[in-house]
Amino acid sequence: MDTDKKNIIEVKNISIEFPGVKALQNVNCVFESGKAKALVGANGAGKSTLMKVLAGANPGYTGDIYFNGEHVEMRSPRAARALGISIVYQEVDSVLTPNLSVAENIMVDYLVYGLKGVGAVNWKKLKQEAAKVLEDLNISIGVSELVSTLTLAEKQMVVIARAIMQNCKFLILDEPTAPLSQKETETLFDLVRKLKKMGCGIIFISHRLNELFEICEDITVLKDGQVVGETELSADVQISDIVKMMLGGTYQEEIDKSGRTIGETVLKTTDFSDRGKRIHGINIEVKKGEIVGISGLVGAGKTELCKTLFGAYGRPEGKYQVKGKEVAFSSPNEAIHGGLALIPEERRKEGILVDETVEHNLSVVTLNKYARIAGFINRKKEGEAAEKKIKDLVIKTPSAAQKVGLLSGGNQQKVTIGKWLDSDADIYIFDEPTKGIDVGAKQEIYKLIVELARQGKSIIYTSSEQSEILLLSDRVYVMYSGTVQKELRTKDTNEEEILFYSTGGSENE
Numbered sequence: 001m002d003t004d005k006k007n008i009i010e011v012k013n014i015s016i017e018f019p020g021v022k023a024l025q026n027v028n029c030v031f032e033s034g035k036a037k038a039l040v041g042a043n044g045a046g047k048s049t050l051m052k053v054l055a056g057a058n059p060g061y062t063g064d065i066y067f068n069g070e071h072v073e074m075r076s077p078r079a080a081r082a083l084g085i086s087i088v089y090q091e092v093d094s095v096l097t098p099n100l101s102v103a104e105n106i107m108v109d110y111l112v113y114g115l116k117g118v119g120a121v122n123w124k125k126l127k128q129e130a131a132k133v134l135e136d137l138n139i140s141i142g143v144s145e146l147v148s149t150l151t152l153a154e155k156q157m158v159v160i161a162r163a164i165m166q167n168c169k170f171l172i173l174d175e176p177t178a179p180l181s182q183k184e185t186e187t188l189f190d191l192v193r194k195l196k197k198m199g200c201g202i203i204f205i206s207h208r209l210n211e212l213f214e215i216c217e218d219i220t221v222l223k224d225g226q227v228v229g230e231t232e233l234s235a236d237v238q239i240s241d242i243v244k245m246m247l248g249g250t251y252q253e254e255i256d257k258s259g260r261t262i263g264e265t266v267l268k269t270t271d272f273s274d275r276g277k278r279i280h281g282i283n284i285e286v287k288k289g290e291i292v293g294i295s296g297l298v299g300a301g302k303t304e305l306c307k308t309l310f311g312a313y314g315r316p317e318g319k320y321q322v323k324g325k326e327v328a329f330s331s332p333n334e335a336i337h338g339g340l341a342l343i344p345e346e347r348r349k350e351g352i353l354v355d356e357t358v359e360h361n362l363s364v365v366t367l368n369k370y371a372r373i374a375g376f377i378n379r380k381k382e383g384e385a386a387e388k389k390i391k392d393l394v395i396k397t398p399s400a401a402q403k404v405g406l407l408s409g410g411n412q413q414k415v416t417i418g419k420w421l422d423s424d425a426d427i428y429i430f431d432e433p434t435k436g437i438d439v440g441a442k443q444e445i446y447k448l449i450v451e452l453a454r455q456g457k458s459i460i461y462t463s464s465e466q467s468e469i470l471l472l473s474d475r476v477y478v479m480y481s482g483t484v485q486k487e488l489r490t491k492d493t494n495e496e497e498i499l500f501y502s503t504g505g506s507e508n509e
Contacts, residue, residue, distance in 0.1 A: 007033035007068055007084075007169045007201060014053060014063035015225075018406065021398055023049045024061070025225045033169060036192060036202035038212040038233070041222035042246050042438040044396055044408035047205050048090075050222070051172050054203075055087040056080035084169030088176055090409070090436055091348050092155045098148035103130035105147050106162045133161045138187050152346065153180050153298050160188070170201040177208060178436045181298035181464070189215050207438050209239045221245040247440050255446050255471055259454050262474070263288035266458045267309075267427055270319035278304035278313070279482045286427065286458045291449065293473030293490065294462040297502050301482040302462040303345050306431045309460070310342045311335040323426070336365070341425035343416050345432040345462075347409075351416035354405030358397050358415055359386040361404050365419045389418045394444065410441030417448065428452055429460045434468065446472060466495040466502075480504050 009031040016024045024046045031037055039047050052058040054065070059075040066072065067083050074080055080087075089095055096105055107126050130143045139157045147155060156176060163171060173192075177185045192202055192215050204216055212219060213233050221229040221242065229245040231237060265285050272282040279301045286292045294302050308316050311329030320327050322338050329335040332342070344350040352361050363370060363382045370382040386400045393414045397407055404415055413433060420428065430449065434442045449472065453459050463469050469476050470490055478486045478501040486501040 005033075005199065007199070008066075009054065009085075009170060009201070010066040010069075011050070011054075012064045012066070014050065014061055014065070016049060016053065016058055016061040018398075023225050024053070026063070027222070027225070027227055029220050029227060029230070031170060031201050031203055033199050033201040034196050035218070036196060036204050036216040038216040038219040039203055039205050039222070040207070040209065040212070040219060040242060040246060042410075042440045044224075044411065045222040045246070045438075046225040047222055048174060048408075049225075051087060051174060051203065051205065054080065054085055054170075055172060056085075057087075081166065084167065085172070086163040086166050086168035086170070087172040088156075088159050088163050088174060090175040090178065092152070092159045093346070093349050095159060096147050096155055098146065100147060101143065102134075102141055102145050102147060102150070102158055103127045103143035105158055106130040106133060106143075106165060108162065109166065129165075130161070133165055137161055137191055139184075151299060153184055156180060157184070157188075160191075164191075164195070168200060170203065171195060172203045172205075174205045175207070175436045176204075177206060177211060184298065185211070207436065209242055209439075213237075223248060243439055246438065255450060257291070257450050257453075257472075257474075260289045260450075261456070262290045263456070265321075266323050267460075268319075268321045269309075272308070272316060272318040272320055274304065274308040274313040274316050276313060277482070279308060281483045282318070283484060284477050284487075286460060288426075288458055289453050289456050290475070291453050291459040291461055291473045293469035293476035294460060294479060295466060295469045295476050295498050295502060296462075296464070296479035296485075298464060300479040300502065302464075302479055303431055304482070305479070306342060306344070306429045306460070306462060309335070309429060310340055312342075336423070336425075339424060339426040340429065341365075341420040341423060341427070342429045343413075343420070343431060343433050345435065347412055347416050348405070352404045352412055355403060357401050358390065358395065358404055358407070359383055359400035361415050362386045362389050362400075362418050365423050369422065385422065389421065393418050393448070410437040410444075413437055413441070413445065417445070425457070427458045427460070431462050432464065433461070434463070466498045469498065470495065478502055 011027060011029050014024055014027045027050060041047050049058060053061045053074060056074045056077040056079050064071060065074055103126055107130050127143045134141055137157060141154050147158060176188060180188060196202060206212060216233050218232045220227060223246060264287060266288050268285040269282050273280040282305060294305065296302050307313055311331045311334050315328050315330040327338055329338060348354055363386060370378045372378050383400060390397065390400060395414045396411050404412055433445055449459055461472055473490045476488050476490055477484045478498055480502060
């Protein structure tokens with residue numbers, strides 16, 4: 001990487017249209033080497049679409065792109081890589097090969113450099129190179145480990161490691177901190193600062209607006225496919241100013257949780273564990289109409305608890321009661337019949353069928369309600385139900401026939417939730433439901449969760465963000481190292497106390 005040469009990307013009048021949607025409209029902006037520019041906007045604003053144009057993944061654009069003053073055509077990923085533009089997508093599983101090792105995933109584009117004969121790979125050198133980049137990242141992941149065994153946070157770091165191996169001039173990071181712990185985020189930010197000093201330009205997409213001030217020099221705001229604001233991130237700029245540009249108005253994070261009646265206990269565990277001991281000794285209870293938060297840092301066991309409750313890891317150990325009856329769900333199917341619904345953390349992998357339509361996704365849990373005699377589906381009835389959910393949940397889509405994978409993250413999440421709304425579920429498990437979505441979509445999901453509680457549904461809500469837990473929950477269980485470290489009443493606690501127990505603190509300290 002040439003630290004002395006200044007590289008500039010100029011985007012002029014870039015537009016792109018998908019069926020029924022103007023994704024970008026005459027977008028103009030500039031990206032410079034050695035600087036980090038934040039790109040923000042509500043879900044569907046066009047951030048990822050613009051980045052895919054720069055990465056060569058949206059070849060159908062109109063307008064012009066200039067690299068160091070020279071007109072370039074970004075019609076393929078190869079064209080982007082040739083200019084030194086690398087992108088790290090938010091959904092890491094789509095770009096990793098799970099059955100290959102960490103080293104092979106990091107070095108997949110560079111295997112040719114390891115050839116020492118016809119068809120022979122210098123595996124020692126390949127692993128050494130992969131180990132070096134991980135060491136530079138200060139990440140302790142064995143290069144021989146299979147990617148399929150890694151956590152979501154570790155997978156993210158593997159993708160970033162592979163990107164920086166390309167000696168890129170511009171690195172696009174699409175929600176890179178969403179799956180990372182605070183420590184991992186700090187490590188990433190240290191790397192970003194190092195890359196900037198080396199002359200690399202960073203384009204940083206994030207919904208965590210507070211973190212942008214740590215590493216970005218300026219910010220571009222998109223709304224409805226258009227640039228609506230650009231400014232330097234100085235001490236004079238407030239988060240509320242950015243949010244106002246994003247939403248086109250003011251925003252205040254308040255949730256009315258009134259109108260609920262908290263009743264009897266509907267879910268209770270005693271010394272609850274999964275057989276793989278991902279979690280152990282869990283003692284929790286959830287009442288009817290109650291919102292119970294599960295807090296903890298990345299790796300604390302929140303997701304593992306949700307999946308064990310839902311039967312995803314097979315029959316659990318310990319005592320498990322649902323609506324007063326002893327249960328031991330050995331599969332998600334049993335959990336669904338027991339009245340549970342799970343909105344998983346990795347929505348594209350586990351929550352939706354990305355290549356199916358919005359309509360089919362919204363009906364997949366309750367297809368039996370639309371079945372005629374002999375099992376044929378009443379498509380008219382299915383379609384009417386889907387249209388009602390699209391309207392009620394304000395799902396932004398050209399039509400019910402749109403593939404879910406083409407929607408924005410926030411709208412995908414609404415579909416993930418919407419498929420359960422006419423099921424027989426009494427207990428809803430939300431695992432990091434607002435990860436990677438904007439403040440406006442978050443507010444809509446918060447309101448939806450509270451409305452479910454008003455209807456008498458019981459809510460389990462996990463989040464790594466203490467502010468969300470305090471905003472929504474009535475009580476919170478703080479997890480650390482696979483077990484519950486502390487139970488707290490939300491009205492009597494604060495972010496500092498939750499973080500204390502999240503990091504292993506105990507009452508004896």
